[in-house]
Amino acid sequence: MDNHQHETNHAENEPIHAIPKITIASDGMSAEMTIFPPYYGGAHVTDEEIRKALAEAGVQYGIDEGVIDLAVKKPMYDQSYVVARGLDAVDGQPARLEFKVELGRDSKPKENPDGTVDYKDLGIIENVMQEDVLCVKIPATQGEVGCNVLCVKLQPRPGRDLALPMGQNTKLSEDGLQLLAVCDGQVDMVGSKLQVLNTFTVKTDVGNATGNINFVGNLVIQGNILTGFSVQASGNITVNGWVEDATVIAGGNIVLKDGIQGKGSNSPHIIEAGGFIKSKYIQDSNVKAVGDIESTAVLRSYVLCSGNVNVIGSKGRVTGGRVVARNSINTAYAGGRNIAVPTILEVGNNPATTERYQYLTKQIETMQTQMNSLRPAITMLGELEKSGTLSGDRLDALNQARSAYQAIEENLASLQQEVIEVKEEMDTLGYGYVNIKRTAYPGVRIIIGAEQTQLDTEHTASSFARGETGIYFGPYIG
Numbered sequence: 001m002d003n004h005q006h007e008t009n010h011a012e013n014e015p016i017h018a019i020p021k022i023t024i025a026s027d028g029m030s031a032e033m034t035i036f037p038p039y040y041g042g043a044h045v046t047d048e049e050i051r052k053a054l055a056e057a058g059v060q061y062g063i064d065e066g067v068i069d070l071a072v073k074k075p076m077y078d079q080s081y082v083v084a085r086g087l088d089a090v091d092g093q094p095a096r097l098e099f100k101v102e103l104g105r106d107s108k109p110k111e112n113p114d115g116t117v118d119y120k121d122l123g124i125i126e127n128v129m130q131e132d133v134l135c136v137k138i139p140a141t142q143g144e145v146g147c148n149v150l151c152v153k154l155q156p157r158p159g160r161d162l163a164l165p166m167g168q169n170t171k172l173s174e175d176g177l178q179l180l181a182v183c184d185g186q187v188d189m190v191g192s193k194l195q196v197l198n199t200f201t202v203k204t205d206v207g208n209a210t211g212n213i214n215f216v217g218n219l220v221i222q223g224n225i226l227t228g229f230s231v232q233a234s235g236n237i238t239v240n241g242w243v244e245d246a247t248v249i250a251g252g253n254i255v256l257k258d259g260i261q262g263k264g265s266n267s268p269h270i271i272e273a274g275g276f277i278k279s280k281y282i283q284d285s286n287v288k289a290v291g292d293i294e295s296t297a298v299l300r301s302y303v304l305c306s307g308n309v310n311v312i313g314s315k316g317r318v319t320g321g322r323v324v325a326r327n328s329i330n331t332a333y334a335g336g337r338n339i340a341v342p343t344i345l346e347v348g349n350n351p352a353t354t355e356r357y358q359y360l361t362k363q364i365e366t367m368q369t370q371m372n373s374l375r376p377a378i379t380m381l382g383e384l385e386k387s388g389t390l391s392g393d394r395l396d397a398l399n400q401a402r403s404a405y406q407a408i409e410e411n412l413a414s415l416q417q418e419v420i421e422v423k424e425e426m427d428t429l430g431y432g433y434v435n436i437k438r439t440a441y442p443g444v445r446i447i448i449g450a451e452q453t454q455l456d457t458e459h460t461a462s463s464f465a466r467g468e469t470g471i472y473f474g475p476y477i478g
Helices: 003-008 047-057 065-073 351-387 392-427
Strands: 019-024 030-036 080-085 096-099 133-138 170-172 178-181 185-190 193-197 199-202 213-215 218-221 230-233 237-239 247-250 254-261 271-273 277-283 286-289 293-295 297-305 308-311 317-325 328-334 343-347 433-440 445-448 451-454 459-467 470-475
Touching: 019 047, 030 047, 030 065, 047 065, 047 080, 065 080, 133 193, 170 193, 213 218, 218 230, 237 247, 254 271, 271 277, 277 286, 293 297, 297 308, 308 317, 328 343, 343 433, 351 392, 445 459, 451 470
Parallel strands: 199 218, 213 230, 218 237, 230 247, 237 254, 247 271, 254 277, 271 286, 277 293, 277 297, 286 297, 293 308, 297 317, 308 328, 317 328, 317 343, 328 433, 343 445
Antiparallel strands: 019 030, 030 080, 096 133, 133 178, 170 178, 185 193, 433 459, 445 451, 459 470
16 A cells, blocks of 8 residues: 555554555566554554565565664655665676787887898797697686576576687697697697698799699798799798799798799789788789788789788888778888879778678578578478388488588588678778878879779878768878
8 A cells, every 4th residue: 555545544543553565676686665654653664574575575585684674673764775686697708718829929020220121030930849738718607697586596698608729730638628739830820720830941942943832831932933833831931032923822921031023913923821921022913911911112013901001111112003901001102203103002992801702692592592402302202201101212312412401501501600790891891091101192092992082292291091071181190
């Protein structure tokens, strides 16, 4: 009953005792108590009456004994205060990885006083011995169970598990919590996997004496790579000399201590890395990297990367050709006084991501067609199997069809998840920075996402970005 009823639903001057009222929050995580006062000499509320009211309301958990004691000894009438609180569930912590090897070591070469860069000693190798611990997994936790005031258990969400990045020449420890090296070698992160890669050294030029080279691991070329030859490795490639008009493809990083001298962007030869590329200079070549690209000069070349293009040194320049980077392009000079040699600087777009999205959608389409073609046969043969009239040959055909369907279904699920991830990446594209430390000459075209502009005047120490109304520039921010 409310307070008005409490006062009036009695005969005149008949004692009215204090009454506790319990109200439970809609989420069940708290209960409030209001005590209506006594009238005409009625009794104050007792401990037993409060507990009875709580029990009748179903409150069993989180009761505040201090509030009950205070309500009995020093009652505050017609006021609501919390008499019981639930306990929130605590979600589990996700698993995490602790790397025991140094990855992404800072190998930035030293810049000399005259603006040149020394690529002789980069110190990029991380060596490990057999059975070395490469990575440790800290397991996910299950979390802590909660409870509302009605004594209903609240289940936490367990922490998300995380797989150790097991790649080539690595293994799991017996408890599954450590990643170990299977052999001596160089450890590197290739894609999302830790690998221990053996290294093969070519002590001469790659040319007629060696033929083309394709190696599973790291390659060190102590000489040069001559025109027309191909060098491929699943790991890193280091060339102590120069690369002519040749093909160099690495699953990991490429370091060219001299540079690349190709025969123009129309050449079929390419320098391509699954990681970063560092080269003293890049001239008349096609160069592509998943990671960053670093050089002291880029001349009349097509350069593409999913990270940053850094043309380093106080004399670093991009002249002619097209340079495309997902995030930023950084150089001292861009273009030249002769605008007949067009120079295009493009950021915010990643053709590799777009190509991957198109490939995945076509693969998914093909798989769905294959599954559609298998379903009628599986259904028909399945009905015969149920009726017991399926012959031996047809039973084999049914099992093969079911196995093929399941394999396609599993692959399809994997590709559909990758499409989601690639689409999320594509949605973040469209923005980036072009940073010119010294001079950008007239005629340089700058593309940022869907916007572009061509410089008609010389710009000094400027950074270019994309805003709501197009491309704008301001002071150099590199």
